[in-house]
Amino acid sequence: MRGLSREGDTYVSHGISMRPGASIPEVEVVKGNISLIVDEAGIDHLRLKLCVTGPYTLSLQFGYRNGRLMEELAEALSAIVEASIFKVKRGETALLAVDEPAFGLLDDPLLDRGSEGRESLLRAWERLFASASSRGLETIIHLHDTSDTLYLEAEHLDIIESHVDDPLYRDEKMISRVLEADKRVKASISRSDFDALIAQRLNIPAGSEEAPRRIGEVWSEIRRGRLRAVDFLEDVKLMERRLRFIVERFGAENVPYAGPECGLKGFPDYDSALEVLRRVSEAASKSI
Secondary structure, three states: OEEEEEEOOEEEEEEEEOOOOOOOHHHHHHHHOHHHHHHHHOOOOEEEEEEEEOHHHHHOOEOOOOHHHHHHHHHHHHHHHHHHOOEEOOEEEEEEEEEEOOOOOOOOHHHOOOOHHHHHHHHHHHHHHHHHHOOOOEEEEEEOOOOOHHHHHOOOOOEEEOOOOOHHHOOHHHHHHHHHOOOEEEEEEEOOOHHHHHHHHHOOOOOOOOHHHHHHHHHHHHHOOOOOHHHHOOOHHHHHHHHHHHHHHHOHHHOOEEEEOOOOOOOOOHHHHHHHHHHHHHHHHHHO
C-alpha cells in the first residue's frame, strides 16, 4: 500500500492507494501451479477462496481513525482483489472472504448508530463485496461477534460466518433476521482455538485459575513429543451434529459451505491442522 507511514506502533494515512497491478502473492503461486495442484488433489477443477482482512479491522492499526480511512482501505483492498481474480481452464477464484474479527468486539464511538463512521464502514464493505460480485464471485464475511448486524445491510454480501457457539447459528431471532435479509451462512463445525480444545478435553472449567497452568503443561508435553496434538481434536460425529443442527435451522439451501470456525495457524503442528480439515471434509460429505 502507498500513502501511509509508521509512527511508533501505529500507522498514519496520507491518502492510501495500492500499487498498480498489486495482487495476492499466494494466488499468483496457485494460478501458476494449478495443473499440478488439481492433479495432486485428484480433482478436475479448483475453486479458490480469496481472503482479505477487512477495512474495519485494518483501521485499528492507525493512530487516527475516521470513516474516510475505512473507505480508503476498501478502495485499496478492492484493487488487490480485482487483480487477483482469475479464471482458467482448470481453476478459478470463486469466493471472496472479508475477515473482520474485531467488528462487534469493541465499544467504538466511530460505529455509533446514526454516525457517519457507521455509514462509511457500510460503504467500505459494499465497495469490496460489489467489486467481487460483479466479477462472478460469491462473498462472505467472517466475524467473531455478530451482535451488531450492520453487515446485514450490505447488499452484495451473500454469506455470513462466525464461531461455533455464536448466536448466529442458535438464536431464532437472529436466524430470522439473516434469512429475511436474504443472506446465507457458512456452517462453522469445528473449533479452531487449541487452548479451548485442551480445556474441553481435560474438563477444565472456563476461566478457572488452574486453566493457564494445565493448558501450558499440555503444550509443553506436545512440544516434547510426549503427547499428540491430534488427540485433542474434536471428532467427526460432533462436527456432523453441529452441521445437522445448523442445516435444520436455516435449510440446506442456505448453508452452502461448512468448515472450521477460524484459521488453524494456532495449532501445534501442520499434521493436526490437516487432520482437522480432513475431519471437517468427512463430516460435510456424510451430511450431503
